[in-house]
Amino acid sequence: MLMLLNTIISTILQFGLFALLPFVAYLIGHRQIKGFSDYVGIKKTTKKAVLYALLVFAIFVPAASLFYFSPELREITSSGNTVTGQLRTAGLSGSTLLQLLIIAIFKTSLTEEIFFRGFIAKRLIGWLGFHWGNALQALIFGAIHLVVFIAQPFSILLAVAVVFLPTIGGWIAGYLMERIGNGSIVPAWMLHALINLGAYWALAFG
Numbered sequence: 001m002l003m004l005l006n007t008i009i010s011t012i013l014q015f016g017l018f019a020l021l022p023f024v025a026y027l028i029g030h031r032q033i034k035g036f037s038d039y040v041g042i043k044k045t046t047k048k049a050v051l052y053a054l055l056v057f058a059i060f061v062p063a064a065s066l067f068y069f070s071p072e073l074r075e076i077t078s079s080g081n082t083v084t085g086q087l088r089t090a091g092l093s094g095s096t097l098l099q100l101l102i103i104a105i106f107k108t109s110l111t112e113e114i115f116f117r118g119f120i121a122k123r124l125i126g127w128l129g130f131h132w133g134n135a136l137q138a139l140i141f142g143a144i145h146l147v148v149f150i151a152q153p154f155s156i157l158l159a160v161a162v163v164f165l166p167t168i169g170g171w172i173a174g175y176l177m178e179r180i181g182n183g184s185i186v187p188a189w190m191l192h193a194l195i196n197l198g199a200y201w202a203l204a205f206g
Helices: 002-030 047-068 071-076 083-090 094-128 130-149 156-180 186-205
Strands: none
Touching: 002 094, 047 156, 047 186, 071 156, 083 094, 083 186, 094 130, 094 156, 094 186, 130 156, 156 186
16 A cells, blocks of 8 residues: 555656646746646547557567567566566555556556656647657657666667667657647547556556
8 A cells, every 4th residue: 555655755756857848838928827738738638549540550569579578678677677577576466456546547658648648748839840859859769768678787778679669659749749639639649548547557567
């Protein structure tokens, strides 16, 4: 229960941290709170975007399954300072399943979509146009995933995979948001959450 409580608290703190910079930027630019949800894409989306998100998930996870079961990746993510390492140590239970859901759906997916797609992608696309802006935000999103490996040795092949897969996912998320989803981060959030659920489950309990 203590781990679950810590997960809830850390999720709230991370949400506040990832939403703070967009919120401050919006206040400086607009001098009001009204309209902030639209600014970061928290609004109604389209059915087509939701269907596309589900279709991409159905293709993406099986294609990435070999990566999830890579011995090198599993060794790195089994350490106590990683999400999957902590879940694996705690063991499969109702409490750890709830933790997994909170982490995958809210702590990582929602906070990251607000920041990377709702804030960074929308601003870059506005400045550079869709193609360059979406590509740049996807590369930033992919590169940031190397942070978890900074303190540990890893192969060049693993590093390429760790950057490449999230970069592709980030580009698709931006496309779903801007080109199909009416500017909403909801389909990107849904896709991100489903992928994280699959990845965390495979790495922690697979």
